[in-house]
Amino acid sequence: MLSVTHEALVELFKNRPRLAAEMLHDALGHPVPAFTEARVDASDLTEIVPSDRRADVIVVLLAGEQERPAMAIVVEVQLGVDPDKPYVWPVYVTQTRARHRCPTWLLAVTVDAEIARWCARSIDMGHPGLTLTPLVLGPAGVPVVTDAEQAKAAPEVVVLSAMAHGQSEAAEGIGVAFLAAVAGLDEERRDLYWDLVLSSLNEAARRTLEAMMKSGYEYQSEFARSYVAKGVEKGREEGRQLGLLEAKAQAVLAFLDARGLDIPAEVRERVLASIDIAELDGWVRRAAVISDARELLVPTGS
Template identity: 35%
Template sequence: MVSPPHEAMHRIFQEYPGLFAGVSKALDLDFAPPTSVTILPTDLTEARPVERRVDTLLRFDSEDDDSFLLAVEAQREKDPDKPSSWAYYLSFLSTKYKLPVMLLVVCQDRATAEWATQHVSLGPRQWPALTLRPLVAGPHNMPVITDPDEATADLALATLSAITHAKQPVIDGILKALSTAVLDVPEAVADPIIELTTQGLDSAPRALELWRTLVAVDLSFYKSSISEEIRDQGRAQRGAEDILVVLEARGFDIPDEIRERVTSCDDPALLRRWLTRAVTAPSAEEIFTDEDA
């Protein structure tokens, strides 16, 4: 199943193709600055009924005619079948476009990144006819950007920094720097950064909660649907906490099922009704009276 972090890890390269320059520099690779970048179709299906798709496919062209393709794959966990699929992707693309092909694998945890970094030989040990050598970006080698000025200088790289370090202790500093950086850019620039960061943090609940809080507080002037959605979710969470605080202050024992019902509600209007009832209800259960009826 395709998850929000999976989408964010590769879609950020579609939104900001120039991000590869920052990634390659962080990995000590020397590529000429491209004169153009083209987003290509990701469908690698053959005539036979077998569908194969790479996550993101980009074509880089430069002034010295040193063109190449970059296939970007988001990898959430180890998968023993992936190296063969990746080898197929690269062979197919080389045949179809007659251009050099690179594979960039983006990961969110070190174990998966180290697994993806391994060179995989396809063929007998006596003569490995084909060796897969992916380029890997993950928490082990992506920069930790905690300086707002550095984040402002390259918002896309700062966003990838947040996505790849989503489960690391350093994420707090990265998100604070990124939320500060987007304060100084137009809404049209900030919105995709906010959206991609939110998607990328979906598998890291604590980091996602911090990001939503930072967005709700620091970006309150934004009126876009993306920012409003994040603020609504932040307000709902705080509303649920207020209800539980009131019930606890009144000395009520709060069963797990009531706590779960309150914290899982994302309807601000309903939460406000429950909060009003929590002040006078004779028991914790009574705050749901009308809805249960």
């Protein structure tokens, strides 16, 4: 299942195309060229890579009356270590550069400090002098937004701030600043951003915000509802799976016990720890014929 946090961060950069350039310039201190428009480009890179591989967001900065590409930014949201990324990230950069024929940067975005350090490692391309070092926006680089006017001007930035710093002492100030930005948002963005901000803030800040709203809060956006629903259904399915595993494990032990066989602790622990239904089914059948419970764990054919 897609991570809610991953998809939420992707939505922020899609909803505010200039956010990537703002974070590069304002948060990370990297100069970007003057541009008149930031446009989200198609992120499907199927010309070179398999169809199931695509960048999270590709933003093209356009300049001049003819709106020529001045720079492209490949935005990759990263929430965990993925050994595949050092191989596909360079492809995203080179393919995007070839498509738009302009300088292209890679911006990795994460809300985890440890993952930020992993993302920042240089990628040795194996060719002399050719190394790609991702630019990384981690929690330390995301600004703490507690100013109402700044929140109004850039709602996505204050949402990003909540996701990065929502467990810090600044959480309440971030939440209150976000309140100032709500009125200027369309309904879908307003509902989605409420969900993201409230789910990111610590308990004290969330209580303060909910009190200011003068009512209880429920997930409102279709985006959030769909992912929450998927999460609930996944949890139910996992619960059903765990229940089935436990029932089969208990059946194995009950069969051995009913036959009067002594069950050593290591056998009992191994049976109860199994998460392989096929293995448990095999043990149920073997429990009917073995003369010693230890034989249960002996591989078939040994």
